[in-house]
Amino acid sequence: MKYVVGIDLGTSAVKILLVNQYGEVCQEVSRSYPLIQEKSGYSEQNPEEWVEKTIDGLTELVRDFNGHPNDIEGISFSGQMHGLVLLNKEKNCLRNAILWNDTRTTKQCEYINEIVGEERLLGITKNPALEGFTLPKLLWIKEFEPEIFEQASVFLLPKDYLRYRLTGEIHTEYSDAAGTLLLNVKEKQWSEELCTKFDIPLHLCPPIVESHSCVGTVTEEVSKLTGLSREVKVFAGGADNACGAIGSGILKEGNTLCSIGTSGVVLSYEEHGDHDFKGKVHYFNHGKEDAFYSMGVTLAAGFSLSWFKDTFAEHENFEQLLESVDQVSIGSNGLLFTPYLVGERTPHADSVIRASFIGMDASHKRNDFARAVMEGITFSLNESIEIFRHNGKKIDSIISIGGGAKNPVWLQMQADIFNATIIKLSSEQGPGMGAAMLAAYGCGWFESLEACAEDFIKPITSYKPIEENVKNYEKLYLIYKQVYTKTRELNVMLSEFRK
Structure with a gap:
């Protein structure tokens, strides 16, 4: 072997x-x-x-x-x-x-x-x-x-x-x-x-x-x-x-990926280098020769959840932290989170904006906050999907990798907020697997990266959007999008107090 x-x-x-x-x-x-x-x-x-x-x-x-x-x-x-x-x-x-x-x-x-x-x-x-x-x-x-x-x-x-x-x-x-x-x-x-x-x-x-x-x-x-x-x-x-895209089989037109690591990305394959998004999303060369990809970025995606765990549940693992989020209703009982801990990139290229919890009251428990963080990260990623759709890209299925693919509640949340079928792979090691695939292709094991992907990448389950959930999240998403504009000036004023 x-x-x-x-x-x-x-x-x-x-x-x-x-x-x-x-x-x-x-x-x-x-x-x-x-x-x-x-x-x-x-x-x-x-x-x-x-x-x-x-x-x-x-x-x-x-x-x-x-x-x-x-x-x-x-x-x-x-x-x-x-x-x-x-x-x-x-x-x-x-x-x-x-x-x-x-x-x-x-x-x-x-x-x-x-x-x-x-x-x-x-x-x-x-x-x-x-x-x-x-x-x-x-x-x-x-x-x-x-x-x-x-x-x-x-x-x-x-x-x-x-x-x-x-x-x-x-x-x-x-x-x-x-x-x-x-x-x-x-x-x-x-x-x-x-x-x-x-x-x-x-x-x-x-x-x-x-x-x-x-x-x-x-x-x-x-x-x-x-x-x-x-x-x-x-x-x-x-x-x-680029390696995350390869390791998830994003190797032809119509393929889209959601990856939630420290940062979060929504990435879509581009066959040519001339699609014009007017700078609203990133446009990079692919790891596949003579191909490209467009990408929206949430700077503090998984990092938002890590920050929350380290700050409020330091001695617990992520499984313990998230074990009861399925018992919290959509909208986290009226609590919204914007994941701007280190500024934001898509669609707001803003290094000064900072995160917010909106709607806190005395009835909220820790699992409400945890779910709100998950929903806020996903809303932010949805802003990139919205840009892609407005620019004519059809996105009805998305491969999910990284931390967001480890939790079934989060996978269903992605399906409902993105209003698309979410596909989970047998391996969540997107970037590392993509690197391994480049080595396998380079060693001559396969004639192409696509042929390598056929052997290496295996979907194991999918999550379809639930119509009622989609409608509820559409209402919440409209509220979420207002938070940036209504807190931007406040964060500019607060910036002088940051060390």
Whole structure:
């Protein structure tokens, strides 16, 4: 039996999957690492933590593996998007990585729009200037840490840095490059125009390859530390959302995905690079060659539920926290939650807005709050679905993965709020499975990613919308959409009091 490894470098942990030729997950290892949040709006990580924890996880995986290390033929990656890792000429990190959920760069985004113009920026990158993207981070470094910027020889995205440390080779690939705000998405090349306008040396941009490209093998040092064969092929991999799409079979027109992790996304396959959403949703290169996807983002989806658990049920697990939410009626007994804990992205590109509970009274219990958090996250994701539908996309079935696919109450809630059939897969490991599939395809096990998906991805159940629930949620959704506009100015005034 032959195997591949999918490594998913997330925001809170690295997850490593060992997958066999039938698409079965044979082993799973996870290692967590902390965020560094020195100020409100700042979010960083030490890239060495990613390397250390990944090598430790791979060592455990190989140690517990029943086969021979040579049976593991390929490794590929999925990773958190947009993060900035800067290397000097010696290829050492110059500072901590600035992550996707860091919001310090509002002024840099305004500067980008001033210099390029919003319309021209959309024409090149297919995306608006938002705090999470990589270019604003580079401009922030250039302004506030000029000595660091002067030493930089190349920037990398998080999973690309990890792959570099395992192979010694520096590359990125199109799906992650599309999230930098420096790539011409349709033309699939770094934009010399943007680099020139912002005085970003073109050599800072790493070479770009396809997601299924083999970029080398593990180094001798990594082989000795982990037990992996020196012959194991390493493939470029993809951005977490692109890999989530691959690992969920979103590989042709009409396919749509809802993924609830730290952030939440609604993602839909795009065959061409010319669908114009006018910047209302993201538009990125897919991990499948010469394909694209559109995507709406809720910044604090699963994070909202994690925050609620850590704050109000610290010593319980998620199963305990959610065990009685099915006993709470739709609308959480008149309680609404907006999941703007770290600002919002779709449809409100707003780094200042913050979360709200609306409608609290003395009768509400903890399970009312828990259900309200789940409903609020799902309402936020529905705003992206609404944009897709208004732009002519037909969405009547959605594959659900991540934390939102682990709870049957939440799956039915998605069906009712989205008014679509929700499909649950046998594996909820979307990004990690997508990385494994890129390795399997790269190793030549299959003629295409679609053929790989036929063997690897298996739906196990579905949830259909209940008409009465749909009607009730439509009423609540109209109320939910008003909360943003009615709390926006209040949050601007409160922002001066945040540390």
